[in-house]
Amino acid sequence: MTLTPDDVARLARLARIDLTVEELTKLAPQLDVIIASNRLVSEVATADVTPTSHPLPLTNVFRSDEVVASLPVADALAMAPAAEEDRFRVPRILEEEQ
Amino acid sequence: MDELMDFAEVLERFDPVLGLEVHVELNTASKMFCGCATAFGAAPNTQTCPVCLGLPGTLPVLNGKAVESAIRIGLALNCEIASWCRFARKNYFYPDMTKDFQTSQYDEPIAYEGHVSVETGGVVYEVPIERAHMEEDAGKLVHVGGATGRIEGAEYSLLDYNRAGVPLIEIVTKPVFGTGDRAPEVAREYVADLRDMVRALGVSDVRMEQGSLRCDANVSLMPKGSDTLGTRTETKNLNSLRSIERALRYEIRRQGAVLAAGGRVTQETRHWNEAGGYTTSGRSKEQAEDYRYFPEPDLVPVAPSREWVAELRATLPEPPAERRRRLTTEWGFTEAEMRDVQGAGALDLVLATVVAGAPPAAARKWWVAELARRANETGTDLDGLPITPAQVAAVQALVDAGTVNDKLARQVIDGVLAGEGDPAAVVAARGLAVVSDDGALGVAVDAAIEANPDVADKIRAGKVQAAGALIGAVMRTMGGKADAAKVRELILTRLS
Numbered sequence: 001m002t003l004t005p006d007d008v009a010r011l012a013r014l015a016r017i018d019l020t021v022e023e024l025t026k027l028a029p030q031l032d033v034i035i036a037s038n039r040l041v042s043e044v045a046t047a048d049v050t051p052t053s054h055p056l057p058l059t060n061v062f063r064s065d066e067v068v069a070s071l072p073v074a075d076a077l078a079m080a081p082a083a084e085e086d087r088f089r090v091p092r093i094l095e096e097e098q
Numbered sequence: 099m100d101e102l103m104d105f106a107e108v109l110e111r112f113d114p115v116l117g118l119e120v121h122v123e124l125n126t127a128s129k130m131f132c133g134c135a136t137a138f139g140a141a142p143n144t145q146t147c148p149v150c151l152g153l154p155g156t157l158p159v160l161n162g163k164a165v166e167s168a169i170r171i172g173l174a175l176n177c178e179i180a181s182w183c184r185f186a187r188k189n190y191f192y193p194d195m196t197k198d199f200q201t202s203q204y205d206e207p208i209a210y211e212g213h214v215s216v217e218t219g220g221v222v223y224e225v226p227i228e229r230a231h232m233e234e235d236a237g238k239l240v241h242v243g244g245a246t247g248r249i250e251g252a253e254y255s256l257l258d259y260n261r262a263g264v265p266l267i268e269i270v271t272k273p274v275f276g277t278g279d280r281a282p283e284v285a286r287e288y289v290a291d292l293r294d295m296v297r298a299l300g301v302s303d304v305r306m307e308q309g310s311l312r313c314d315a316n317v318s319l320m321p322k323g324s325d326t327l328g329t330r331t332e333t334k335n336l337n338s339l340r341s342i343e344r345a346l347r348y349e350i351r352r353q354g355a356v357l358a359a360g361g362r363v364t365q366e367t368r369h370w371n372e373a374g375g376y377t378t379s380g381r382s383k384e385q386a387e388d389y390r391y392f393p394e395p396d397l398v399p400v401a402p403s404r405e406w407v408a409e410l411r412a413t414l415p416e417p418p419a420e421r422r423r424r425l426t427t428e429w430g431f432t433e434a435e436m437r438d439v440q441g442a443g444a445l446d447l448v449l450a451t452v453v454a455g456a457p458p459a460a461a462r463k464w465w466v467a468e469l470a471r472r473a474n475e476t477g478t479d480l481d482g483l484p485i486t487p488a489q490v491a492a493v494q495a496l497v498d499a500g501t502v503n504d505k506l507a508r509q510v511i512d513g514v515l516a517g518e519g520d521p522a523a524v525v526a527a528r529g530l531a532v533v534s535d536d537g538a539l540g541v542a543v544d545a546a547i548e549a550n551p552d553v554a555d556k557i558r559a560g561k562v563q564a565a566g567a568l569i570g571a572v573m574r575t576m577g578g579k580a581d582a583a584k585v586r587e588l589i590l591t592r593l594s
Contacts, residue, residue: 014388016191053184053393059401062162065126068133068147076146076259079153086142087240087256090193094249 101355108354114281117316129263131158142258150263152197164265167301172209185394194236207231282346429458450487534581546571
């Protein structure tokens with residue numbers, strides 16, 4: 001399976017990355033090479049090898065249900081591009097009606 | 099406005115198929131993956147930290163208590179508990195999550211394949227449970243500009259991330275078939291049972307009006323005799339048990355009209371408008387969302403040992419159906435009386451009122467007759483009324499002590515509901531105590547006898563039942579605040 005510029009355009013849209021047609025055309029074959037390289041792993045891995053989702057062989061790492069101090073509001077909002085009434089301010093979510 | 103078909107007519111032609119998704123916010127002290135507090139109603143963004151704000155370089159660590167609660171809920175739903183499962187990232191772009199993904203579970207839920215029995219109208223319906231999985235809640239949005247806080251037409255939005263990262267359990271049913279015209283009631287009873295069950299487990303406040311219990315209701319219509327599922331809609335914004343039932347009834351009637359007219363039901367999210375009693379179209383699901391789930395690399399798998407699961411199983415409270423049977427016997431109720439209690443969503447409230455000292459029959463009378471009517475009038479659920487079981491028990495104690503009669507007791511309840519304080523305070527402030535003092539009553543009794551000589555003669559002649567007319571007259575004179583038994587006694591003494 002090869003990755004087409006259409007596939008890349010869809011992924012770019014899902015990831016909210018604005019790409020030009022030139023960039024899509026250039027990226028598609030490059031991403032294809034990366035995927036092909038990864039595919040080698042599947043060839044080596046046989047049915048009795050379970051996929052790894054975490055590098056450490058650990059399970060059940062829990063913290064106890066104890067409250068620790070939160071950030072002061074000013075610190076939490078310090079990194080926000082815009083804030084109002086102690087809340088993070090974000091641009092309009094829905095486009096204006098056509 | 100949507101075309102609607104008569105409910106009975108829809109049911110002649112179609113079978114509704116239900117699917118319910120319930121979110122339960124756990125009452126852990128701290129969040130799912132960090133130590134921020136989870137208290138409801140805190141000032142905006144006072145319960146956030148680098149982890150729940152999704153800042154780079156932070157690592158989530160799972161709250162063990164949340165896992166324990168998830169397993170207990172799973173067991174109470176008669177589910178299998180996974181011996182190994184993982185979290186997954188559900189990727190989406192919306193400002194309610196700073197990380198641009200929600201940490202959830204995907205194809206490996208902690209609990210799966212369960213079932214619960216729901217009883218309504220004397221019939222038991224089996225609701226199959228697909229799964230119960232762990233996830234985190236999202237932040238809260240306020241939309242500014244535009245019409246009345248709606249997202250449509252807003253100029254910008256403001257975010258409070260206090261709720262982001264609060265542990266949630268999502269409980270999903272399989273399609274529920276065969277409920278027929280009871281579909282809306284079965285859905286309502288299912289959620290009511292779930293609420294009672296979760297409350298009995300003590301793992302959540304399950305308050306619909308505060309959003310700690312949320313329900314999305316799916317319904318589709320299958321033509322009679324067919325076994326092909328119809329296209330479903332998912333209705334959101336159901337803030338009370340009552341709205342679940344109403345919204346489903348509406349959707350069934352709306353879909354029936356669409357199908358009968360030869361149209362097709364659009365698969366979409368719909369929003370329930372409580373005040374108007376209708377649903378409106380939300381975003382269409384025709385372009386299926388692509389969440390690109392993948393295993394969460396920052397968390398290690400959860401592998402509950404069988405010993406731990408067995409330990410947790412031993413902590414489960416009595417199952418709701420058994421509990422109902424036991425209480426019916428203990429309280430000496432008939433099955434019909436218990437059904438009314440259950441139907442009104444009053445079981446826990448009646449129990450708490452009995453525990454607070456009221457006789458079971460009185461507790462039932464207040465909640466099922468008086469308070470259910472008021473909840474219905476104000477469009478809230480019974481447990482959303484601003485009166486506690488302890489206050490109801492106190493009202494009954496005033497009745498039993500002869501301080502107020504039934505009529506005055508209703509006024510005491512008015513006062514408590516209006517926020518005037520505890521029953522005793524309302525009685526004092528409104529001057530509601532009955533008069534049982536012989537002097538004051540005697541004057542009114544004498545006046546009543548004098549004003550109704552013919553009635554008085556009948557009583558003298560032995561027609562004791564005629565006393566009712568005189569008691570009524572005394573009550574009118576006393577503005578309803580007379581101890582009826584005392585009045586009767588005074589009349590009969592005078593006329594014997």
